[in-house]
Amino acid sequence: MIELNPTPQNAHQIARRQAARRRARLRLLKNRLRNPAWTFLRNVAVAPASWRREHWILGGTAVMLTVLVGVIMPTFASATRSEPAGVALTTLTLELPPLPAEADAAIAALAANGQNEPDWKISRVKPGQSLSDIFREQGLNASDLQRALDAQEDASALRRIRPGDEFAFDIAADGSLTALRFDRDEKTRVTLAFSADKVAESIEDRAVERRVEVAHGVITSSLFEAGDQAGMSDLMTLRLANAFGYDIDFAQDLRQGDSFSVIYDEVYREGERLRAGDVIAATFINQGKRFTAIRYTNAKGETLFYTEDGRPLRKAFLRTPVEFTRISSKFSSGRMHPILGKMRAHRGVDYAAPSGTPIRAAGAGKIVFRGRKGGYGNCVILQHNGKFTTLYGHMSRFAAGKVGQRVSQGQVIGYVGMTGLASGPHLHYEFRIDGKHRDPLTVTLPKEEPLPATELARFSKGAAPLLAQLKLVDSVRLARRN
Structure with a gap:
């Protein structure tokens, strides 16, 4: 604050301060003239090396102090912690539930052979393999397989195997079979323990x-x-x-x-x-x-x-009775026949498919024709609920069945071929109502x-x-x- 009417003493102090400011400005001006690049915000990159080393030393010291505190403090806390008074423990003897008799017998049979835990060798069924093939791969003979079959009331899992099924064998050092494990179904695992005089079966629910x-x-x-x-x-x-x-x-x-x-x-x-x-x-x-x-x-x-x-x-009917790659010819009142080379009606739909592709019954019905039929080649005709009939032509071969036999919807009745007047493998499919042809692709199917x-x-x-x-x-x- 500046006083409007200063006293003599105050005037003397003000004069001294003003003189000190003038001397400071003069020194600053001389320094600027000697060091024109000097600034209060010095760039670290151009700062003297001694200035940077000091900061690194200070930073390193701070890090070391932090680490020491982190190590010493938990140890100090543990050293000052008092342990709770000892608690008396009581030991109880609990009886285990008894094992099923079958499992007991299986374990006893394994123990009799000097084994506590089987060393299973896993064999997975490959396409075309039989169970006897798998037994031979393990160095076992037909009598081992027969003993396994005879030991079970339900041996269906051994008689009807499928690719991907797993069988586990435990074979002793002398090559004899000591145990066989397999799944009877998704929920049941069977283990057969072999001894000299019997085969013990144990069943595990999964x-x-x-x-x-x-x-x-x-x-x-x-x-x-x-x-x-x-x-x-x-x-x-x-x-x-x-x-x-x-x-x-x-x-x-x-x-x-x-x-x-x-x-x-x-x-x-x-x-x-x-x-x-x-x-x-x-x-x-x-x-x-x-x-x-x-x-x-x-x-x-x-x-x-x-x-x-x-x-x-x-x-009541499948729209397409075969898995096909493309429709090679549609329903038409007139088309150029690929074999005869002249115009004629095409009263069905041709589904191109590889030879041997299964052909399925479009609906439940009865076989009224099964055999060779002119340009249709190998042909099957089905009667459905009185007024509906379906025809399947150019088959390579027939599936099991005979005239008069009933078939269910989706049942395989034959296989794609090119018998009769056909330029390539396909199914010729016709749909008739009261004997009149209808386009299988557009006909309204009964519900x-x-x-x-x-x-x-x-x-x-x-x-x-x-x-x-x-x-x-x-x-x-x-x-x-x-």
Whole structure:
């Protein structure tokens, strides 16, 4: 503050301060003239080396002090901690539950051979192998296999083996079989303990569970690629396609942008994935049209897929009775015959497929013709519910069956070939109503009857939470896209 009327003493102090300021400005000016590059914010890169070393030394000292405190303090805390007073412990002897008699006998048989824990050698069944082949690979003879078969009341797992099945062998140093282990089914493991005079069987129950999964996919290139992107196995994707196979022709109806949501389960055993389960419920949007499939076991014990209103998705007839690569010729009132070289009507649809591809009955019916029939070559004709008949031509060979025998929908009745007037392997398929030909690709197929009212309530109660979950999945995916 500047006083307007300073006293003589104050005036003397002010004069001294002003003189000190002038001397400081003069020194600063002289320093600036001697060191024109000098600044208060010196660049570390051009600072003297001694200045940087001092800072490194100070920083290193601070780090060392921090480490010492971290090491010394916990030790000091442990040293000053008092241990609680000793607690008296009481030891109890608990009896183990008794083992099943069969397991006891198996363990005793193994112990009699001088073994406590079997040294299992695992053999997995390969395509075309028999169980006798596997026994020979292990250096065992037919009498060992016969003893294993005779020791069980249910030897079906040994008589009907499949590729991928596993058999475990415990073989003694002298080459004799001491134990055999295998799975009778998904839930049951069997161990056979061999001794000189008998074979003891023990059975172990294995925990199997079904884990429910939810997936959503959008078609960009193919159904299987979309299923893979959704985390589904190829088998589960195929089961999804089979569920909607009566309404959607996945060979020619699928479009980019079609989507699906599916609830399915996977089978796990003892925490490990065992196999694909079943489709429980699903929706499929194909060319803007929504289809729904809900798995349900009806009062007759049939497990089928139903629509939301309880009508079976299964139709009386399959739309396509063969897995094909392409449609080589459609239904037409006139086309140039590839063999005869002249115009004539084509009263069916030709599905090109490799020779030997299975041909399935489009619907349940009775075989009314089975044999050679002119230009059709090897041919089968089925009669369905009075007015419907289907014809299958150019077969390479027939499946088991004879005239008059009834077949179920989807049953194999023959195999693709090129017998008769055919320029390549394909199935010629005809659909007739009251003897008149209809285009198999466009004919309206009869529907199955819906669930009776007494059953519909139970179906609706089980379907409601599944439909709600599917709608939630659809809405979440739609929101993410938007």
